[in-house]
Amino acid sequence: MNDVLDVALRLIIVFAVFMVVPLVVGQTEHKVMAHMQGRLGPMYAGGFHGWAQLVADGVKFAQKEDIVPAEADRRIFQLAPAVALLPYLLVLVAIPIGPSEGAVGQVVDAGIFFVLAVMGVGVLGSLMAGWASANKFSLLGGLRTAAQLLAYELPMLLAAASVAMAAGTVSLPGIVNAFEWWWLPWQIVGGLVFFVAGLAELQRPPFDMPIADSEIIFGAYTEYTGLRFALFLLAEYAGIVVLCGLTTVLFLGGWHGPLGADGLGWVWTLLKIAVLAFVVIWLRVSYPRLREDQLQRLAWTTLIPLALAQIALTGIVKVAIS
Amino acid sequence: MPPIPGSGLAKGLAVTLRTMTKKTVTAQYPDVQPELPPRSRGVIGLFEENCTVCMLCARECPDWCIYIDSHKETVPAAAPGGRERSRNVLDRFAIDFSLCMYCGICIEVCPFDALFWSPEFEYAETDILELTHERDKLREWMWTVPEPPALDPGAEEPKEIAAARKTAEKLEAQRAQEAQQAQQTPQQEEEEGKE
The missing domain is CATH 3.30.70.3270 (Alpha-Beta Plaits)
Structure with a gap:
């Protein structure tokens, strides 16, 4: 009975985090982007500096009619947003934010494998949406998504493999426990590759060629409206949280920090995640969208060689110190 | 000297970060x-x-x-x-x-x-x-018409004031001349008396 209660409580907490933190990131994006462009951003919803803007947006989306195009592949079309969103919920379960047993939804032994495999599923949602919409813009977006998934999954996996090699384990808490401060310069290249590839996989600007609202009208999401569209948007922000969490755990040492008492490690984790989320927003505001061929060239000629070089470096250092 | 690779990327980030620290230009008009x-x-x-x-x-x-x-x-x-x-x-x-x-x-x-x-x-x-x-x-x-704003420094004198000043100066000059004449007349008389 106690086990059931424990599991239920953990799931509820993870679900609450999953529903709230992406909204916080989204609101931060509204405000940070506005101020980076010399604007104020939302000011009315909720009264104080528009804090409830995303709640208001959610209410608006829920009120809209749920439309499925006549020619669409009905089932697949309706299922796609769930496929895009749920993997991030599953990944969130496995991300540890503190050293103790209670600071992770569920310890998974093969954590990296689980996390990366499930994150890859999220992109399938866009592919399904692109194909099932029976719309040429959606199809274009879906094809670009597929090309991007192929190109960026590889450097992401290679960079993660480098950390797993360094720690000698594929368990996420195990990796953070093995972390030393000098891993930071040692794994910096891998960290950058992982972060950039992750951004590309989330289809965040400047890697948002598959969405490209000004060119192919939101790509795979062209035919979506109402709650299903909102789910896609939520998936994007949940993806940011997951990506920042993973980068923190794998490359920035999770709950390790120069200061802080025992039991407060989770503050460090959350702080690092917040800083990374800010960087994600910052990059979006600063850079223009990459063209499709530039996207592919960046992955195949820059990120993959860098990731391979990082693995080689990790191997050499690992052999040298053992 | 060729630019350092990536300096353009850093410059872009710097621009947005600097803008974030500055005051926004949004006019919150109805408020x-x-x-x-x-x-x-x-x-x-x-x-x-x-x-x-x-x-x-x-x-x-x-x-x-x-x-x-x-x-x-x-x-x-x-x-x-x-x-x-x-x-x-x-x-x-x-x-x-x-x-x-x-x-x-x-x-x-x-x-x-x-x-x-x-x-x-x-x-x-x-x-x-x-x-x-x-x-x-x-x-x-x-009743919402504001007072006329002050003249810019170095602006031309307003016409009314210029006209009034000209008249005043003319009168002043005339009075001075009359006073001078009044002074000169007794002197002339004195000089005539000596002879």
Whole structure:
């Protein structure tokens, strides 16, 4: 009975985090982007500096009619947003934010494998949406998504493999426990590759060629409206949280920090995640969208060689110190 | 020297970060009133007491948006045995702001200073016909007319002051000359007396 209660409580907490933190990131994006462009951003919803803007947006989306195009592949079309969103919920379960047993939804032994495999599923949602919409813009977006998934999954996996090699384990808490401060310069290249590839996989600007609202009208999401569209948007922000969490755990040492008492490690984790989320927003505001061929060239000629070089470096250092 | 690879990327990030620390330019208009520049052309106010119904404004208006009606009244003679005078009385003064193009010619042309620019601008209506504003509304706007702003440094002297100053200087010079002449006359007499 106690086990059931424990599991239920953990799931509820993870679900609450999953529903709230992406909204916080989204609101931060509204405000940070506005101020980076010399604007104020939302000011009315909720009264104080528009804090409830995303709640208001959610209410608006829920009120809209749920439309499925006549020619669409009905089932697949309706299922796609769930496929895009749920993997991030599953990944969130496995991300540890503190050293103790209670600071992770569920310890998974093969954590990296689980996390990366499930994150890859999220992109399938866009592919399904692109194909099932029976719309040429959606199809274009879906094809670009597929090309991007192929190109960026590889450097992401290679960079993660480098950390797993360094720690000698594929368990996420195990990796953070093995972390030393000098891993930071040692794994910096891998960290950058992982972060950039992750951004590309989330289809965040400047890697948002598959969405490209000004060119192919939101790509795979062209035919979506109402709650299903909102789910896609939520998936994007949940993806940011997951990506920042993973980068923190794998490359920035999770709950390790120069200061802080025992039991407060989770503050460090959350702080690092917040800083990374800010960087994600910052990059979006600063850079223009990459063209499709530039996207592919960046992955195949820059990120993959860098990731391979990082693995080689990790191997050499690992052999040298053992 | 070729630029360091990636310096452009860093520069882009620096620009956005610097903008974030600066004050935003958003005008929160309905909550905060805008600070209008001096001599803002918001609406035209009428100071009825100065109006003589000369019709100059209505005739000069390029799009004929000023409506004036008046009648004549006879004023009894001021002094016994004098002549009766007739006088124009304003019945209606209206400006159709759906036609007005805010050129300000009526204000320039008014010889008696009866029309003024007011910075008031919140008089939108849902029906275009309601944009024709009558004299009572124009009079209300008169009270929102600000004091004329101070002259810019080095600006030309206002014509009235220049004219007054010229007259004063002329009078001064004349008086000085007279004083000089008055002084010289006794001296001459003295000199004549010695001889």
